[in-house]
Amino acid sequence: MPGDLLLTPFIAGVLVTMVLALAGAGLFLRGSVWQALALGQWAAVGGVLASVLHWPVLPVALLLGGGIMVLLQRSRDRERLPLAVFLAGLAAVTLLAANFAQASLAAAAWAEGQLYFAGPNELWAAIGLGLLTVLMVPVLLRVWLHAQIAPDVPAASRPAVWQHLGEIVWLVAAIVLGSMVLGLPAALATLLLPAWGAAWLARNLTGLVLWTQGIALTGFLVAWTISLPLDQPFAPVLVLVNVMLALGARLAAMLR
């Protein structure tokens, strides 16, 4: 594939990686990693279902992902219910793939990722989400900090309802678009692993955000550099690179 054709996937991948990494820092602080798994899996169900029904992928994936997030937010169970929802999503994708030829192709695309084939649509969606993220950073940090306080209660007012809803909508959009561009396993690896590694190294919230970005971007660039010349699928390479970087961060923190 000529180099100039790869510029669009590269930029889309970098933008999506930065957004996912920030979302990962928030999920880490909230202790909501299982929610991310469930949400990502049901975004994939939406994508596969859209391919069967010949509907546009992004709105269906967003709708289904959003519905799952609403369900999970209504429950205090942060582990068992999200895990059950994740497993149900996995079963739904498998059944769709077993019964519809288009679904089988779409399921493979969501699992392996389609980064090299990301086009202008994905790029513009990533740019839009990136701009939205820049605007939302102060709100996101406020919501995540406030989520740490309980059971203590401050005299200061809590974040407004629109700020909580904004965080949820942004999170759904980040995970759905990230899964579409990178593939579900790579998106989840970008969500979960850089933030986990960064949590051992950072001195404060700002450090957490910066370390997470650094690890995630390093992981993306290393995976890109390795997978292209060796003609390997990008998503599994990224997962392995992120695992190694996160473990390296943990080791570095222990040796400090």
Place this chain on the structure above:
Amino acid sequence: MPPEPVPPILHTQSALLGFDRPVIGPLSLEIPAGARWALTGPNGVGKSLLLKAITGQARVHGGRFELAPRTHPSLLAQDHARPQPWPLSGHDWLRAMGASVPEHEGVRALLDRRLDRLSGGQWQLLRLAAVLTSRGEDSSAQRLILLDEPANHLDAEVRADAVELIKAVPAETTLLITSHDDDFLQALGLEKHPLAEYLDAG
């Protein structure tokens, strides 16, 4: 003309408090604005539950339970478990609580450190300082500070600091403390109010 009496910051009449169902009550008491009360009593009498009802974390199932208008309560809960790892600093904690940076040197020394690397006593002192200086946007609102067993986890190193911080609370602020630690309450010089005396009193 005699001055108008100051309305109480909390007035309850035959109140039933609990979570899914009533646990204590009927409870009838009046806490004057600006009071410094130590609520005492054995475990299970409902001291913590009363504080949670004030902050809205517990429910009022019956009777009257009236907090003065424009009252901003803040609560130091009995315990606050820290996740591991927890990459937040003391400054982050003050920001989360909407608290100002205290002048107390012992607290300031904790602000650049990670919360998961503080000792139990240092963590309790930082939380206490944050609750005491947490403020809402409305600067004219009445302050009600609720401290649930603030002497928990305080080792000798920070105990005197905690007493100093609590004693420095402005006079117009209402302070309600639960504690089993008589020495701590004595050091603070608070009025003791056994909660049992206000139960079944309506």
